[in-house]
Amino acid sequence: MLVPGLDALTDWRLALERDLDALTRFLVEGELLSSSALQTAQSLRQRLASDKLVVAFVAEFSRGKSELINAIFFADAGQRVLPATPGRTTMCPVELSWDEQELPTLDLLPIDTRREGISLAEWRRQRERWHRVQLDPSDMAALSRAVVEVTATRHVSIDQARALGLWSDEIGADNPPVASDGQVEVPAWRHAIINFPHPLLQRGLVVVDTPGLNAIGAEPELTLGLLPSAHAALFVLGADTGVTRSDLDVWTQHLGGQGLSCFVVLNKVDTLADPLATEEDREAAIERQCVNTAETLHIDRDRVFPVSARMALTARLEGDAERLSASRLPALEAALTQNLLPQRQRLLGKTVIGGVQSLLEHATRRLRDQRRHNAEQMLELRGLRGKSQGRVNQMLTRVRADTTEFERCTARLSALRAVHARMLRGTLRSLSSERVREAVNALQQTLGSSWFNLRARAAFGELCQRLVAHIDKAAHDCTEIGQMLEASFQQLNAEFGFSLVLEPAPDLAVFREELQLIERGYARYFGVTRIVRMTQDGFNEQLQRMLVSKLRTVFETAQGEVEAWNQAASAMIDGQYRERRRSFKRRAEALERILQATGELERRLAEVEAQDQRLLAQVDQAYDLGTAVRQRAERGPAALPSATGRSPLTLVRSDGAMAPSRRA
Template identity: 25%
Template structure:
């Protein structure tokens, strides 16, 4: 069974001769649509946002998945502060977007080994790192897979959660990283609740799944997985059996990549299997590629199939007229084509009934989108008032509060926009079927970005300080010393013997003096006086005042944004109307090109002699052959794409097993 990349390349190769034929036949609308399909297929991407709490092993996981052990820093004390977008690229390169002190953005090319300098919290560079763009020559990324490494949610750096939440709207899937060493934290469950809300609104039931890292450190991984499914199901509103958790060990995968047991292929294979990464890759590619196969590959094939029909039908009609040779058959074909041409002309007119119906349907969609937008934004503002304003870090650093609310607003806008775009696409497809013009589903717009909440005017609330005078008293110590002992003085004794003894003792004291010990208290260190600055807790009175001020600012922002959001809904629905009308008009125009070509061929057929008709039939056979072959190839590829999408969608939901991570390699 061919994979996505091989099918994509075959379809791209097939579109080229079709486009050339359309240009030669002056079927410009058909050629333009084929070019659009070619461009969408060539540039199609699938974005997977990898997120989780700090120190859960996200960077190690990505390094192992990309089979590039040192591309992302994995120091246990390293705090990733910006999102890193990883795409395929050759030659490899890295680029960082910096926000300078004046608010402008600047892009700089950096060396791959300096990624950690810009991704780390508190890295020293010329501005604030906003985004890292990495282009790596990794085969797995060639199909258009884009991986986004995000800062840890929750934890010490609260603004990291806002950065990560801001990445969710661009995600086709969310890969949440858990650790076998730590239970689910409150910040993790809160984030999962938000992510599940966004994914459920986007109607992607398989677009949120989980990886359990460091699972080789646990003996009973099955019990951990079951407990994890129950917890995640409780916060996401899913059934436990619908929660996919893939256990992996980045350490075992790194050992495999390092060539451990290279002389023992069987043991090395067991090492790779025990890492869990083969199962993770199977789940990742299968679950996420099914909708891409249907949307990109299937959409391109529908366009190719329509182009084959548009280019082949005039040839078949001309052949039918020439083979019959009767005036009656020619007139019948002409009348039939003219009726079709008139129907298409009526559809293309500004007064066509379908345009009025489109306006009515879009009015309903506008109302529903406005109601859904109000509900989503109400949820954001309610969280801001009841949760975010209770976080001390948000009160002392209002910029973080603004980041969090803006991230929530962005996610809400994307959730509603995705829902509305799907409803508009369904409306577009229904109209196309009723009008009789084939439609693969065009790319529709989305809700404009929500206005940004700015709380920078409040400034950072610093903790009060005071100078403290500290006196360190002098210290003394007791030492033991010796001194020469003195004999009792007195008059010289009388008598020769006594005088001799006295003189002998004096000589003895002089030549060998006697000593006695005594203790003395000595100053060890003089008194010291010093001053130091002490930070005090911010008084609750000050925090309460700041909370009230920020609540008023948030309330004003909410009131100011309501009309802007309502206008955004109007603009989005107006964009849907333009996109749908333009798509249907393009389809109608393509059909008009077909009928005009057919009528011209029928006119020329009526003027041909019998000999010219016979010669022309031979030419028609040669012109039809490549189009027939392309049509047959389109049908084969369509079956392959359907099989690929079905095979990927039917991938096993529970890739963990006793032989998975935690087993012995």
């Protein structure tokens, strides 16, 4: 069920791209978009084109994650893609996706890179240091053989393991076993990325396999970067063991309360088969395990799914529908389809509807301004019918006087730009990366060389409060900028004939909430129960880099939105100023031609009337194209429940009121 649903979602997204492209091309050809509005259209299209559906599989070692991935996504390969046989445990995190800009490859990051103190995000930009294996898209068997490399290990001394952050003197129970020669077994690779043109991956699916989150040396970027960005997480447990202490630690520390769409999978239910028990007894045992799991994890029973991934994969390879049903996998896939895909559709649809509404509002304002200028010209030209040459001269003199009067606004606009620039600089200072650096430096001075001590949690809370205060200061500054621009726009509209309308200020409360999410996510690492584990070599530095990177991203994104809003306001002023000047110039030139040629008046009047009809036709066409995008966004994919409760997308007057008709 998941595969056709994902296909339908992707086809819908591609159709939205085409509709949006048609609308954007029309608006660009009609010169109805400013540079800022064009950027909005381009970013909206990029959002549609690059949208990914990220599903993370989380569990301790040997819970059957890889087999579950094979059964759900890759049974059409005719064999296992990810290694899932006994003794073939995936030792490093694995990402499966498709980027058409890259070759089909298996990229493996050597474990030795942990010595260099560089984050995974930075290593992604330095692919030359990765071990690259070319893949043949037509040879699935070769892919399966290549992927076995993610199970590779190597033997190192305890000192080497300690240097790699894979050995802890404080947490001896979690260390890998020591062989007779004094060496220990560690993963050969730190991270793996499989770029492969599988049909589902081409459709925008990203599968993340995250083994051993509680293991010594587990990458903090998995829990602080990859997991929070996932749209759904499947937490895999063993049906025979239920929730072990290690499983509970993973749930509590990495998944519980994180806001993810979490599904708990009790895998290997086939191991509960008892030849001496009846079918009813077996079903009752499975149900008890599901209920106990739900109570232990404090979730609803309907979020727990008993399955047999191995039975499901075998059934699909053999085309055995009855056995597939007995594996119970279809119930899990139905839940993913019904919960995950409609949610993605609603979010994308809401984004598209809001973006198209903004584009149409911008375009109709420009069309309305042009029609207003045309109406002024037609009124003048019709008033000249039957008038003497002296009357035409009088009109020309008045137009030139109006032009001179309008030019007085130049000084007013220069003063407005100066005040606006000064206020904007103050706002952007609150959102600069320097504020993040200052806050982190203050935290480092408070905690000293180690971030993990008894004062850490309170100090980290103070850091987050300091950054939230900067966001609040920027929001207050945006309100003041908006009030200043609103008052200036009203004066310019009244005195010089502008039709300036200020767009709503960006909602910085979103970034305040992001900071609070980061605070909740990271605060777990500063708890007393985690201090010993987190003090292992290398984790301190990695955590700092991840924290600084995420905080900078929040501030840079907020800064970008504030800049874009202010640039849009400035672009509107400049655009209307240029259009008003062109209008005065056209009016003067028309009157001069009328003075020089008999019959020019009616010809010029016909030209202006024809231009006004073209503008009306543009309004209609823009409305029709925008409505097509909105209706497709509201309907959603045919195979998914359609979104409801949408506000209709209509053209809006420059004063914000709803237009009674297309041509209003």
